Amino acid sequence: MPIPQWLADGIAKLAQRGPGSAKNDSEIAFAELPATLETVTIPTRHGDVSATLYLPQEGAAGRAVHINLHGGGFVLRHPEQDDPICRYIAAKAGVTVVNVDYDPAPQLRAPGSIEQALDVTRWAASADRDWDGSRLTIGGASAGGALAAGVARLALEEGGPSIRLQVLLYPPLDLTIPAKAKKGPGKEGFLVPLGPIFDTAYVPEVSRRADRLVSPAGPADTASIEGIAPAVVITGEKDILREEAVRYADRLAAVGALKEHVDVAGVGHGFNILGSPRELVVDVYDRIVGHIVASDENGDENDGEADAGAPDDRDA
Incomplete structure (x- = not known):
């Protein structure tokens, strides 16, 4: 039986009132990496949003920028959970990272959250910023990865802004399939009871x-995505969202827009913030950093052409 919208909305709002992520002192917090943080307010068509800038040691001037969209099932508002990956990318890639505190559902439902993220991306791409907005990448984990994919799609359809790379970390990319139907042998189950709440709060009308x-x-999206921003897709072997991300990676590969599909063995959803070994997280983050740096060094990466040869689909 589908969960009623009023109940999903109520649970989502209650969850938003919960405490934020505690200060993470684990070895995957990367607290040892230097970062200068600034808070900014960004105007969008759906109201102002706050964002935290992670500035590299060299400063923002003349350097590239990366937009980060946090996860949380489209309903939770804890951008601080992405402090480790933002800190890592800023320090290792030498770019400014914009960690966006976007408005969650039910306060802002699809496509509003994607439009808001697009407006933030346009703000970051503006020549008025300290960094070089023409050298822009975007990414996110879980719901944030889905929003990043949506921004890349709108940028393709609307002729900009130019995005050199999209980083999609275990994203939910097919809400037409209920979460319980995605649970198969060897898959973890903690997202199964949460899926109906997230999906209903984010997109109440099933047809949409x-x-x-x-x-x-x-299956309904058959339009061409040729020319979309090149992508890195990262999946976890035990994640119930893996198969839909793989399907999208295949779709990207078909138009020459897949840079790499990293399929991480033995892990599930949220592995990089839920206590995976440091060496595993570092390997994944280093791959992300490598692609961000490559996209900055090779300005033609935003032409939708992937590297020659078959997609690199390796276990991490």
Whole structure:
């Protein structure tokens, strides 16, 4: 039986009132990496949003910028959970990272959150910023990865802003399939009871879950995505969202827009913030950094052409 919208909205709002992420002193917090933090307010068509800038040691001037969109099932508001990856990218790639505190559902439902993220991206791409907005990448984990994919799709359809790379870390990309139907042998189950709440709060009308911005890995989206920003897709072997991300990676590969598919063995959803070994997280983060740096060094990466040869689909 589907969960009623009023109940999903109520649970989502209660969850938002919960405490934020505690200060993470684990070895995957990367607290030893230097970062200068600044808070900014960014105007969007759906109201102002706050964002935290992670500035590299060299400063922002003349350097590239990366937009980060946090996870949380489209309903939770804890951008601080992405402090480790933002800190890592800023320090290792030498770019400014914009960690966005976007408005969650039910306060802002699809496609509003994607439009808000697009407006933030346009703000970051502006020549008015300290950094070089023409050298822009975007990414996110879980729901944040889905929003990043949506921004890349709108940028393709609307002729900009130019995005050199999209980083999609275990994203939900097909909301036409209920979470319980995604649970198979060897898959973890903690997202199964949460899926109906997240999906209903984010997209209450079931028919709208087939929209290209919500389910680009779903069967209804058959439009060409040729020319979309090149992508790195990262999946976890035990994640119930793995198969839809793989389908989207295949779709990207078909138009020459897949830089790498990293399929991490033995892990599930949220592995990089839920206590995976440091060496595993470092390997994944280093791959992300490598692609961000490469996209900055090779300005033609935003032409949608992937590296020659078959997609690199390796276990991490």
